[in-house]
Amino acid sequence: MSRHEEHAPRIVRTVAELKAVGRELLEAAAAEGREASLGLVPTMGALHEGHARLIAQARDENAVVVVTDFVNRLQFDDSADFERYPRDLEADAAIAAGAGADLIFAPEEREVYPDGRPRVLLSAGTLGERFEGASRPGHFDGMLTVVAKLLHYGMPDPATPAATTYRAYFGQKDAQQLAIVRRLVHDLDYPVTIRPVPIVRSAGGLALSSRNRFLTDEQSDAALVLSRSLFLMKQRADARLPLQPAEAVAMIESATGVELDYFEVVDPGTLEPLAFNCAETPFSGEALVLVAARVGGVRLIDNMPLTAG
Amino acid sequence: MSRHEEHAPRIVRTVAELKAVGRELLEAAAAEGREASLGLVPTMGALHEGHARLIAQARDENAVVVVTDFVNRLQFDDSADFERYPRDLEADAAIAAGAGADLIFAPEEREVYPDGRPRVLLSAGTLGERFEGASRPGHFDGMLTVVAKLLHYGMPDPATPAATTYRAYFGQKDAQQLAIVRRLVHDLDYPVTIRPVPIVRSAGGLALSSRNRFLTDEQSDAALVLSRSLFLMKQRADARLPLQPAEAVAMIESATGVELDYFEVVDPGTLEPLAFNCAETPFSGEALVLVAARVGGVRLIDNMPLTAG
Numbered sequence: 237m238s239r240h241e242e243h244a245p246r247i248v249r250t251v252a253e254l255k256a257v258g259r260e261l262l263e264a265a266a267a268e269g270r271e272a273s274l275g276l277v278p279t280m281g282a283l284h285e286g287h288a289r290l291i292a293q294a295r296d297e298n299a300v301v302v303v304t305d306f307v308n309r310l311q312f313d314d315s316a317d318f319e320r321y322p323r324d325l326e327a328d329a330a331i332a333a334g335a336g337a338d339l340i341f342a343p344e345e346r347e348v349y350p351d352g353r354p355r356v357l358l359s360a361g362t363l364g365e366r367f368e369g370a371s372r373p374g375h376f377d378g379m380l381t382v383v384a385k386l387l388h389y390g391m392p393d394p395a396t397p398a399a400t401t402y403r404a405y406f407g408q409k410d411a412q413q414l415a416i417v418r419r420l421v422h423d424l425d426y427p428v429t430i431r432p433v434p435i436v437r438s439a440g441g442l443a444l445s446s447r448n449r450f451l452t453d454e455q456s457d458a459a460l461v462l463s464r465s466l467f468l469m470k471q472r473a474d475a476r477l478p479l480q481p482a483e484a485v486a487m488i489e490s491a492t493g494v495e496l497d498y499f500e501v502v503d504p505g506t507l508e509p510l511a512f513n514c515a516e517t518p519f520s521g522e523a524l525v526l527v528a529a530r531v532g533g534v535r536l537i538d539n540m541p542l543t544a545g
Numbered sequence: 546m547s548r549h550e551e552h553a554p555r556i557v558r559t560v561a562e563l564k565a566v567g568r569e570l571l572e573a574a575a576a577e578g579r580e581a582s583l584g585l586v587p588t589m590g591a592l593h594e595g596h597a598r599l600i601a602q603a604r605d606e607n608a609v610v611v612v613t614d615f616v617n618r619l620q621f622d623d624s625a626d627f628e629r630y631p632r633d634l635e636a637d638a639a640i641a642a643g644a645g646a647d648l649i650f651a652p653e654e655r656e657v658y659p660d661g662r663p664r665v666l667l668s669a670g671t672l673g674e675r676f677e678g679a680s681r682p683g684h685f686d687g688m689l690t691v692v693a694k695l696l697h698y699g700m701p702d703p704a705t706p707a708a709t710t711y712r713a714y715f716g717q718k719d720a721q722q723l724a725i726v727r728r729l730v731h732d733l734d735y736p737v738t739i740r741p742v743p744i745v746r747s748a749g750g751l752a753l754s755s756r757n758r759f760l761t762d763e764q765s766d767a768a769l770v771l772s773r774s775l776f777l778m779k780q781r782a783d784a785r786l787p788l789q790p791a792e793a794v795a796m797i798e799s800a801t802g803v804e805l806d807y808f809e810v811v812d813p814g815t816l817e818p819l820a821f822n823c824a825e826t827p828f829s830g831e832a833l834v835l836v837a838a839r840v841g842g843v844r845l846i847d848n849m850p851l852t853a854g
Binding site: 351355357360393427 | 560581660663664665666667668669670671672686689690693694697698700701702703704705707709711725728729731732733734735736815
């Protein structure tokens with residue numbers, strides 16, 4: 237039997253099954269003397285190598301790994317975009333299996349939203365209004381609402397074996413989403429640890445995204461200016477030099493076929509501008525550089541966490 | 546040793562203590578062969594007989610009873626009102642003890658809101674904009690946000706003994722609050738059971754409230770028209786007659802010194818108007834009657850759940 241067949245994850249459709257099977261797996265882990273830990277990896281499906289990295293890290297750190305695979309209508313501001321979002325559970329299951337998932341939770345919409353749109357919602361406030369939120373009103377509120385639900389679905393119930401640890405995995409690729417989810421957990425005291433997972437990049441440096449498939453080879457090459465501009469910031473931060481982001485902006489703006497949306501150096505927790513002048517002050521502390529641009533018709537985002545070396 | 550001394554609840558100030566002591570008590574219950582159940586009673590202090598009823602019901606139903614005692618700045622639209630809200634932990638502890646609480650969680654503000662106002666908030670949406678919300682913008686969002694946090698604080702962690710049950714107690718007196726908290730738990734899948742507790746009334750029928758202390762004897766008598774109007778609706782609902790709320794409204798409006806704010810018959814889940822004509826259609830199903838009025842300078846609310854008898 238191949239490794240793949242041995243590890244084919246079980247697919248469950250209801251919250252009740254998820255909780256029952258999750259508990260069973262945690263009990264089995266405890267019975268084997270392992271830590272009864274659960275890693276939740278929320279996704280909207282369309283899994284690629286970036287998701288596989290999330291699942292693999294969850295696998296390394298937990299006895300039980302649950303991948304959720306649900307296209308969340310609430311976070312789409314455009315219903316046509318929601319309808320055409322790729323859905324292929326079989327392909328997702330193969331990738332999840334390869335990366336070591338135990339369980340895939342792939343609910344129907346009526347399981348998650350039995351009464352349609354929830355009446356009580358999360359609000360990301362001003363954190364959700366800038367950057368990606370500026371062009372997608374309501375997106376981060378909808379994302380938070382489903383994440384708040386998924387965190388409760390996956391939460392080990394108190395009837396599981398002693399010493400259960402609960403972790404949830406989010407990619408650094410969606411940096412604003414990660415920052416907002418961290419605030420959700422911090423501000424509303426969800427008993428879960430958020431584990432960020434670094435961006436996976438192509439050999440040339442392009443951040444992996446399901447949208448990259450829409451780029452021509454030429455456009456892929458042009459898009460490399462985004463990660464190059466971020467790595468320039470990282471070099472300067474490592475060397476404690478002034479970041480001088482204007483130079484990175486000029487680099488992107490001079491690239492053919494690349495239309496810059498924003499390039500901002502912000503506080504990683506609040507996503508607000510840094511308190512010091514990036515053009516002149518030697519870099520210290522921590523920051524996050526966010527970039528978004530259109531290449532051809534495709535909107536790409538990328539980012540880089542900075543720490544003074 | 547008197548019963549009071551034996552049962553004096555322990556007062557804890559931090560979430561970490563709450564979780565540690567809660568777990569200890571649940572483990573002790575399990576060790577004695579009792580169900581390891583926890584009842585959480587969120588309050589803003591200023592406890593009276595109505596709160597005692599909540600605590601007593603939690604005592605009847607759970608091995609461990611936790612009362613939270615925290616004046617939540619977020620739900621006050623008026624900061625002067627927040628500042629003058631009564632705070633008397635000693636008096637609260639005596640009432641909580643009498644009703645059987647094991648533990649009082651009375652945190653400082655910085656324990657609940659370490660970074661000031663949370664960035665991620667709950668939103669009650671349109672449910673929070675009508676009735677009490679109409680005159681108190683943001684009130685229900687602030688209430689939901691602290692309840693969302695308190696529910697997580699009290700949540701038995703998975704390292705507690707098997708078969709832990711988690712319940713939270715809310716008074717029917719604040720009917721809109723109760724409806725919104727039910728939606729919070731339903732819409733965001735909090736693993737807790739909400740237990741509503743009936744209104745406690747004076748011998749004459751006045752719903753108990755910390756505000757009643759501001760009424761003169763004459764005003765207290767005048768205020769009885771509110772509960773009389775509600776009991777009239779209940780009689781008709783029990784008899785499956787048309788409710789004819791206009792008659793109750795006229796009754797209140799003709800009372801001296803009583804200024805009606807609203808009197809509405811609504812769906813108990815959505816707080817929206819009933820689908821049938823209350824004036825003409827014989828009552829069936831379920832409904833909730835909400836009333837608010839000013840008596841002297843004091844704003845009073847009351848309500849009555851209706852079920853066809």
